[in-house]
Amino acid sequence: MGSNRVIFFIFNSVHLLDLAGAVTVFYESGCCGKNYNIHYVSPYDNPGTSSGLGFTNVSPLNSVKVTMDDIVIVAGMEIEKWNRADDHLWIPWLQSAAAIGATISSICTAAFALAAAGILNGHNCTTHWAWTTALQQKYPLLKVIENKLFVQSGRIFTSAGIATGIDLALYLVEEQHGAAFACLVAKDMVVYIRRDGMEAQNSIYLQSRQHINHHIHQIQDYITKHLQHKITIGELAELAFVSERNLTRLFKSVTGITIGQYIQSLRQEKARHLLKTKQKVAWVAKECGYNSTAQLRKLVKEAKN
Structure with a gap:
């Protein structure tokens, strides 16, 4: 085209x-x-x-x-x-x-x-x-x-x-x-991934947003936009103006999973998609917030099992 x-x-x-x-x-x-x-x-x-x-x-x-x-x-x-x-x-x-x-x-x-x-x-x-x-x-x-x-x-x-x-x-x-540019557009829209057409009409991203807590939606949006960076519970708690303990409890109560599980699941899902686009593994690792290509391969392999 x-x-x-x-x-x-x-x-x-x-x-x-x-x-x-x-x-x-x-x-x-x-x-x-x-x-x-x-x-x-x-x-x-x-x-x-x-x-x-x-x-x-x-x-x-x-x-x-x-x-x-x-x-x-x-x-x-x-x-x-x-x-x-x-x-x-x-x-x-x-x-x-x-x-x-x-x-x-x-x-x-x-x-x-x-x-x-x-x-x-x-x-x-x-x-x-x-x-x-x-x-x-x-x-x-x-x-x-x-x-x-x-x-x-x-x-x-x-x-x-x-x-x-x-x-x-x-x-x-x-x-x-190309995938890198589409990723850039998705990030601008606070969409963490361009979901693949072969996926079902649901994903970890949507499954974990079936709640009405505005503060947790804000936290999830922040995670989506900063997935390539190290994200701490402390910075997320500051965003929500609550203690780390309260945020941890609230996040799990409305989503059913911990903040750490949510971040890891998003990274795995995004990494699996980007690897299918034949992008370089080093770029995918950086885009998804992994410290190394070895860490990326290990976590994606674990997600398949």
Whole structure:
């Protein structure tokens, strides 16, 4: 792919986070030194979100001619409000974009739009876990893969939705600019890793954030952003304005694991991912906060057992 253009296709009743998460990745990429030319298109003059927010700076579909180097991302929408009477307004445009060889991506329920346009026929794909069965039943020519963050089939990508749109966008950035740069963008967004599409729709990062304690979320964000450095309980306790003892007790009570286990698990998961990208072991060790490559290899090996 040689283009730096990303075209976001917006349906009416689009889910805001499905759109905003992926947009932010390409925006932050520009902040980190690799610019993307971001366009917003829609078959509607003033599309609105499922949460009631409206858009004005959106171009009509026929004003943007898609090339094979473009990335087209269709954000998920509220299926119950998706007006299929308007198929003729957008299906030819999307089919043309796919036919010309552009990278076509869907986030969450937008997989239904790709399926309706026939773009997913014969392809592996995914969508949000709550909709995988419905997608497979409605479109039997697809092969719906369950419990995956995102699925690639040629130049067609489908993601599970919500935050997984971020993972997919980071993957597309990594394709163009490499794992080290994608890591930089992820850190800017306080996302500790670009999760791999082959992983399940959960991870140690998400599993340990299923709580509502704001202070512990702040601590987890800090750990995520400083994973490459030595992190002490003392500095974390200062951040939360509590004693080390109280922080240790509180962290385990809301996450189920100790601070040390949490840091080590994040480092192992991130290291396993980065090693799969064929980066140099020394760089991976430094990026994940290991003192040496030997320590990295030992801990990753232990995590497999």
